[in-house]
Amino acid sequence: MELKDFDFYLPEHLIAQQPTKKRDESRLLVLYKKEKKIEHKKFFQCIDYLNPEDLLIFNDTKVLPARLFGQKESGAKVEVMLLNEVGQGKWECLAKPGKKLKVGSKVVFPLGLEGVVEGDTDFGGKRIQFNKHSGEFLETIDKIGELPLPPYIKEKPEDYNRYQTVYAKKEGAVAAPTAGLHFTEELLNKIREKGIQTAFVTLHVGLGTFRPVQVDNILEHKMHSEFYSLPQETVEAIERCKKNNGRVIAVGTTVVRTLETVGSTEEKLKAKSGWTDIFIYPGYNFKVVDGLFTNFHLPKSTLIMLVSAFAGRETTLWAYEQAVKEGYRFFSFGDSMLII
Known part of the structure; x- marks a missing residue:
């Protein structure tokens, strides 16, 4: 399977630079994968496609203000992007x-960091x-760091909170x-009332989001490891859903990767x-x-490969x-797709 099999034409003007004024007023493309049929809606109408037996699973990770700006002892400016904590205070x-950052180089940041x-690495x-x-580190970077927006977003958002889900916690x-940026508290309440x-689940999105596939044969691509957690209460909710013939609907590819990581390695789903x-x-x-x-993803990315695995490559590209x-807006601040 080759990288070019996941390429498509995307005009640059369709790459969203700002979110919609209200989260759930983004557009929603509903794809019926078996019938190869689509409908065009607003995101708040997604509730019409959900049944009381269904289970929606969200990723409650919270984005760190991971872009830090400091300088070497020589005065030279340095930008550092935190990725993974691999020990107490030690980060990749x-x-x-x-x-120019050799072993032993010291980088000085504001507030004594x-x-x-x-x-x-x-x-x-x-x-x-x-x-x-620990807490002291997080308190400091909350004051001095910036949220690390993807490189294709050239404009600073008017409200950085729009790059966090309303349920971001960990x-x-x-x-x-x-995929979760479109949900409002009001919409979530309506969904639960139905x-x-x-x-x-939790999956801390890491380097894989920024790392392009650089091999022609996609089977040679190596994913970067990311931390995940599947709690017991979510396992029990999935069991109830399946027992009632409901659908487990993942809000985002990170939820898919978490659930399928455990589902593909355990005979019976368990907290892990x-x-x-x-x-x-x-x-x-x-x-x-x-x-x-899921949102609309980059050409030739691992994300569109995952969507293609779920809906079929030809159907996804169609x-x-x-x-x-139809002029849908693409990528992080873009519109949404529901695949059922």
Whole structure:
């Protein structure tokens, strides 16, 4: 299977630079994957496609203000992007300019935060030991850091909170689980009032979001590991849903990756946490997920490969073609798709 099989034409003007004024007023393309049929709606109308037996599962990760700006002892400016905490106060990071940061280099940030480079990572980043950790570290970066918007967003958002879901809870991601950005508290209440169950998993979105596929044969691509947690109450909610012939509907590809990581390694779904590098592409047999909310993704990305595995490659690319024709907005601040 080749990378070019997941390419499509995307005019640059369709890449959303700002979110819609209200979260749930973005557009929604509903794709019936078996019938290869689509409908065009507003996102708040998604409730019309959900049944009381269904279960919506969300990713409650919260984006860290992971972009830090400091300087070397020489005065040279350095930008550091936090990725994964691998020890107390020790982080895997991306750094600019990275080549000039040698082992032992100290980087000084505001509010007394300092970091010392301990080594290189296997993905071209740096391992940095900070002089603060745990709550003190998080309090400091909340004051001095910036949310790390994807590189295709050229404008600063008017409200950075729009790059967090309304249910974001557990800090640790460096990118938002964007399928959930469309949900409002009001819409969630209406969904629950209809009898539709909701549950949560955690997957801290990491480097994989920023890392393009650089091999022609996609089977040679290696995913970067991300931390996930599937709690017991969510396992029990899935069991009830399946027993009542409902659909498990994942809100976002990160939820899919969490559920399928456990579903593909355990005979019976159970509460579990750890690190996942699962790579889902066409031919994958889904064990848990029956429906999917997802934004429109980059050409040739692992995300469109996952969607293609779920809906079929030809059907997915056909739906994307229709989305382009209809002027849907793409990527993080863009519109949504519901695949059922």
